[in-house]
Amino acid sequence: MLESAEVGHTIDKATFERELPALREDLLGAQYELLEKARFPAMLLVNGLDASGRGETVNALKEWMDPRHLRVHALVEPSQEERERPEAWRFWRALPPKGRIGIFFGNWYTLPLIARVRGELRAAELDQHLDEILRFERMLADEGALILKFWFHLPRKQQKKRLEKLEADPATRWRVTKRDWAHYRLYRQFRDVAERTLRQTSTAHAPWIVVEGTDRYYRNLSVGKTLLGALRHRLAEPETPGPATEPPLPERIDQHNIIARLDLSQKLDKAKYEKQLPEYQGRLARLTRKKRFRDHSVIALFEGVDAAGKGGAIRRVANALDIRHYDIYPIAAPTDEERAQPYLWRFWRHVPARGRIAIFDRSWYGRVLVERVDNLCTEHDWMRAYSEINDFEEQLVRAGAIVLKFWLQISPEEQLRRFKEREATAHKRFKITPEDWRNREKRPLYERAVLDMVDRTSTEIAPWQLISAEDKRYARIEVLKTLCERIETAI
Amino acid sequence: MLESAEVGHTIDKATFERELPALREDLLGAQYELLEKARFPAMLLVNGLDASGRGETVNALKEWMDPRHLRVHALVEPSQEERERPEAWRFWRALPPKGRIGIFFGNWYTLPLIARVRGELRAAELDQHLDEILRFERMLADEGALILKFWFHLPRKQQKKRLEKLEADPATRWRVTKRDWAHYRLYRQFRDVAERTLRQTSTAHAPWIVVEGTDRYYRNLSVGKTLLGALRHRLAEPETPGPATEPPLPERIDQHNIIARLDLSQKLDKAKYEKQLPEYQGRLARLTRKKRFRDHSVIALFEGVDAAGKGGAIRRVANALDIRHYDIYPIAAPTDEERAQPYLWRFWRHVPARGRIAIFDRSWYGRVLVERVDNLCTEHDWMRAYSEINDFEEQLVRAGAIVLKFWLQISPEEQLRRFKEREATAHKRFKITPEDWRNREKRPLYERAVLDMVDRTSTEIAPWQLISAEDKRYARIEVLKTLCERIETAI
Numbered sequence: 001m002l003e004s005a006e007v008g009h010t011i012d013k014a015t016f017e018r019e020l021p022a023l024r025e026d027l028l029g030a031q032y033e034l035l036e037k038a039r040f041p042a043m044l045l046v047n048g049l050d051a052s053g054r055g056e057t058v059n060a061l062k063e064w065m066d067p068r069h070l071r072v073h074a075l076v077e078p079s080q081e082e083r084e085r086p087e088a089w090r091f092w093r094a095l096p097p098k099g100r101i102g103i104f105f106g107n108w109y110t111l112p113l114i115a116r117v118r119g120e121l122r123a124a125e126l127d128q129h130l131d132e133i134l135r136f137e138r139m140l141a142d143e144g145a146l147i148l149k150f151w152f153h154l155p156r157k158q159q160k161k162r163l164e165k166l167e168a169d170p171a172t173r174w175r176v177t178k179r180d181w182a183h184y185r186l187y188r189q190f191r192d193v194a195e196r197t198l199r200q201t202s203t204a205h206a207p208w209i210v211v212e213g214t215d216r217y218y219r220n221l222s223v224g225k226t227l228l229g230a231l232r233h234r235l236a237e238p239e240t241p242g243p244a245t246e247p248p249l250p251e252r253i254d255q256h257n258i259i260a261r262l263d264l265s266q267k268l269d270k271a272k273y274e275k276q277l278p279e280y281q282g283r284l285a286r287l288t289r290k291k292r293f294r295d296h297s298v299i300a301l302f303e304g305v306d307a308a309g310k311g312g313a314i315r316r317v318a319n320a321l322d323i324r325h326y327d328i329y330p331i332a333a334p335t336d337e338e339r340a341q342p343y344l345w346r347f348w349r350h351v352p353a354r355g356r357i358a359i360f361d362r363s364w365y366g367r368v369l370v371e372r373v374d375n376l377c378t379e380h381d382w383m384r385a386y387s388e389i390n391d392f393e394e395q396l397v398r399a400g401a402i403v404l405k406f407w408l409q410i411s412p413e414e415q416l417r418r419f420k421e422r423e424a425t426a427h428k429r430f431k432i433t434p435e436d437w438r439n440r441e442k443r444p445l446y447e448r449a450v451l452d453m454v455d456r457t458s459t460e461i462a463p464w465q466l467i468s469a470e471d472k473r474y475a476r477i478e479v480l481k482t483l484c485e486r487i488e489t490a491i
Numbered sequence: 492m493l494e495s496a497e498v499g500h501t502i503d504k505a506t507f508e509r510e511l512p513a514l515r516e517d518l519l520g521a522q523y524e525l526l527e528k529a530r531f532p533a534m535l536l537v538n539g540l541d542a543s544g545r546g547e548t549v550n551a552l553k554e555w556m557d558p559r560h561l562r563v564h565a566l567v568e569p570s571q572e573e574r575e576r577p578e579a580w581r582f583w584r585a586l587p588p589k590g591r592i593g594i595f596f597g598n599w600y601t602l603p604l605i606a607r608v609r610g611e612l613r614a615a616e617l618d619q620h621l622d623e624i625l626r627f628e629r630m631l632a633d634e635g636a637l638i639l640k641f642w643f644h645l646p647r648k649q650q651k652k653r654l655e656k657l658e659a660d661p662a663t664r665w666r667v668t669k670r671d672w673a674h675y676r677l678y679r680q681f682r683d684v685a686e687r688t689l690r691q692t693s694t695a696h697a698p699w700i701v702v703e704g705t706d707r708y709y710r711n712l713s714v715g716k717t718l719l720g721a722l723r724h725r726l727a728e729p730e731t732p733g734p735a736t737e738p739p740l741p742e743r744i745d746q747h748n749i750i751a752r753l754d755l756s757q758k759l760d761k762a763k764y765e766k767q768l769p770e771y772q773g774r775l776a777r778l779t780r781k782k783r784f785r786d787h788s789v790i791a792l793f794e795g796v797d798a799a800g801k802g803g804a805i806r807r808v809a810n811a812l813d814i815r816h817y818d819i820y821p822i823a824a825p826t827d828e829e830r831a832q833p834y835l836w837r838f839w840r841h842v843p844a845r846g847r848i849a850i851f852d853r854s855w856y857g858r859v860l861v862e863r864v865d866n867l868c869t870e871h872d873w874m875r876a877y878s879e880i881n882d883f884e885e886q887l888v889r890a891g892a893i894v895l896k897f898w899l900q901i902s903p904e905e906q907l908r909r910f911k912e913r914e915a916t917a918h919k920r921f922k923i924t925p926e927d928w929r930n931r932e933k934r935p936l937y938e939r940a941v942l943d944m945v946d947r948t949s950t951e952i953a954p955w956q957l958i959s960a961e962d963k964r965y966a967r968i969e970v971l972k973t974l975c976e977r978i979e980t981a982i
Binding site: 038041081084085086087088089092093095097098099124125127128131132135136139140142143145337340341342343344345348349351352353354355380381384387388391395396398399401 | 529532572575576577578579580583584586588589590615616618619622623626627630631633634636828831832833834835836839840842843844845846871872875878879882886887889890892
């Protein structure tokens with residue numbers, strides 16, 4: 001979930017300065033509309049790594065909007081008065097009333113997270129805290145609150161660099177404490193706990209929005225635009241009783257992202273491919289025949305645009321496996337029987353027993369990809385799917401499954417070339433339909449959906465593997481290699 | 492939450508046989524309508540004590556409806572095939588499709604509960620299970636499922652009697668196993684774990700319905716009518732996308748209940764009262780001055796119909812306390828400031844610090860009493876309030892608060908007498924308003940709301956105290972005595 005905040009998001013100063021005046025005006029306008037209508041409160045949670053620019057961004061927001069109707073709370077160590085009451089008391093006290101904006105820089109996540117990173121809280125205890133937080137946020141959403149949770153992240157190197165820079169400048173030296181360096185040394189733990197927390201508490205009504213903190217123009221513009229989008233979305237809604245609708249997913253304001261970053265020029269020549277293919281297939285075959293493998297199962301799913309080479313990659317994997325040990329499930333439109341059940345039912349029915357391998361050609365991610373893009377389900381349905389899918393995969397992993405999720409990426413040009421090749425080849429013609437051409441036109445929507453999907457479902461227990469598939473040989477070997485490595489680590 | 496299943500609910504045979512034909516016809520009708528529309532599945536969970544008649548009731552339902560479209564699952568010990576997959580796999584497999592009814596006699600609650608009763612699971616681990624169950628049921632409700640969870644309960648004596656009776660009859664002897672007797676010996680633990688589970692997992696979209704199992708006519712008729720009511724409620728709704736509305740609260744089919752059971756004839760003569768009052772007040776004064784009391788707070792709330800004597804009881808309590816140590820909060824309509832916040836905010840602001848006492852004259856229960864009866868909030872709002880209130884009180888208790896909830900009960904005749912007395916007495920006239928007379932007419936609705944409130948919010952950590960207040964002196968001494976005893980136990 002944090003991958004997309006390690007790609008080096010930047011906005012150049014000129015763009016920032018060009019966009020800022022309009023953003024400020026719009027934010028102020030939205031703030032006044034919120035105040036006037038007084039239909040709901042807005043709560044911004046600001047969490048993340050030290051030195052990731054949280055404070056600077058909060059200051060920017062305060063500067064951009066009317067600070068009289070916006071309160072910033074830094075609820076970290078409780079006061080004596082607070083200590084004598086239930087933990088949640090201070091959060092209740094600080095809730096913004098309808099019409100106002102509250103920024104919680106230091107909030108209900110802060111202390112449990114730090115305690116877990118320092119090892120003062122066990123995993124099950126953190127879960128109990130998170131469970132209570134979920135109930136609290138559910139109640140807030142039921143009461144109509146708009147809740148945006150920002151997680152500021154930095155790659156490790158960047159955190160170090162920023163801490164050193166702050167320390168070198170006499171004007172900012174005071175901001176870097178011993179505690180910050182102690183936390184920096186716990187970077188790995190912090191990242192793990194953050195992943196777990198984000199996975200468990202990113203709900204449709206109170207989503208986490210991961211922000212890369214490296215570049216301040218990017219960071220501030222991104223948070224400002226996300227806030228503006230969410231305010232406008234809610235303000236435009238008709239006033240109805242009952243719980244609020246979900247805030248929209250954040251806008252993507254630069255061209256840097258985990259897909260764009262993929263190096264599609266990677267190639268493998270035929271000779272190397274023909275040497276490596278049997279090597280990896282042999283390694284996979286041996287791994288899946290090991291006695292220890294019987295305590296596990298493998299669930300490998302393949303997603304990608306049309307003609308990205310999913311089928312070919314799957315065949316190369318299957319060739320290495322014992323025919324009695326695996327099943328391939330091509331996922332198309334659901335059957336009548338499947339339609340009469342909850343969405344994930346059609347995948348649960350194919351969950352493999354221990355010792356077995358299930359390969360999915362397309363998967364449960366259809367809901368947040370094609371079903372989202374083609375409006376085949378409601379927004380509420382695909383928004384809640386992210387956390388349902390995370391729950392599903394957590395259950396799989398806990399039962400011993402090794403879950404591999406491959407996204408095969410090709411350029412639009414390569415896709416076009418393959419489409420034409422398919423049309424020209426008699427035995428491949430069946431593979432290309434008018435639907436494929438239509439999907440091609442929706443590519444920007446798909447890319448957006450893929451980025452949101454990776455942001456919300458790439459977890460430490462079931463990460464997305466983004467594979468450059470421009471060269472089929474390279475992609476197939478990458479898939480086999482990843483499979484072998486993940487199985488080796490797990491068993 | 493289980494109190495109302497220990498009052499000896501019964502339906503006589505004649506009533507049962509008179510009502511049954513219509514119920515069967517209606518249930519069958521609803522079942523076919525469900526099947527034809529195929530808009531949602533219905534899931535009945537059947538849990539509770541051994542020998543509480545669960546099996547008999549499930550059999551009755553099967554007999555009353557078309558068994559071809561209704562499946563009963565007894566998912567207790569997992570099979571080998573099930574053991575090799577995630578725990579939830581077998582539940583997914585058994586989900587009824589849209590249009591069908593699934594009865595889960597043995598379900599996702601069964602094993603965690605038994606494991607906890609036997610001490611094989613720690614409290615935090617049970618919570619983790621319950622948390623997962625909550626997510627699962629939330630997903631089911633989001634997918635449109637109608638979920639009814641029946642908890643069959645028996646007073647301890649009744650359980651013993653039923654086990655012995657089954658054992659004495661050669662035809663039913665096989666049904667009583669050693670395990671049943673072992674569970675019977677764990678009655679107390681079972682009751683505690685049930686209370687905790689019901690408290691944490693009774694949600695508006697998947698409520699627990701507690702059924703007293705003693706009398707089979709009552710039990711079967713009650714479950715049948717609740718199912719019918721819920722099916723009809725959902726079938727009558729327009730088909731809209733998005734999550735389902737909550738099932739209605741169960742009908743109450745007999746006159747036995749925890750309010751009706753109160754002995755309103757209890758009296759205390761003046762001489763005894765005047766002797767006991769200073770004794771209890773003294774005891775309370777000493778208790779609240781103890782050093783150990785400083786680690787606790789007391790939150791005592793008073794609810795009851797108009798003129799039930801809340802004010803008088805509160806004064807007798809307050810007289811025993813140090814004026815610097817307590818506050819009394821009379822709860823009327825919310826202020827503008829309070830209206831701009833989530834419902835519980837106005838009570839959170841008055842949460843006392845350790846060592847202090849807060850007395851609420853009416854309370855957060857207004858939402859499920861007057862606001863429900865007078866339609867001052869939506870059904871969704873008061874339905875979700877039950878679990879929000881339980882969460883709130885759990886946080887209070889965990890922070891050291893001793894939470895006392897008094898319901899003062901008087902008969903309609905006594906209320907009338909007091910109203911008239913108030914009108915006749917100059918200095919009491921301000922206490923009686925046209926509103927009070929209107930409320931009197933809504934008494935049946937209020938009584939229903941009180942019963943639902945006690946069923947859903949009387950928990951092991953914050954039980955309701957139902958006080959017979961027909962005689963003011965008796966009520967005041969009962970309140971003081973309960974306060975003293977609860978504080979003594981806690982500190």
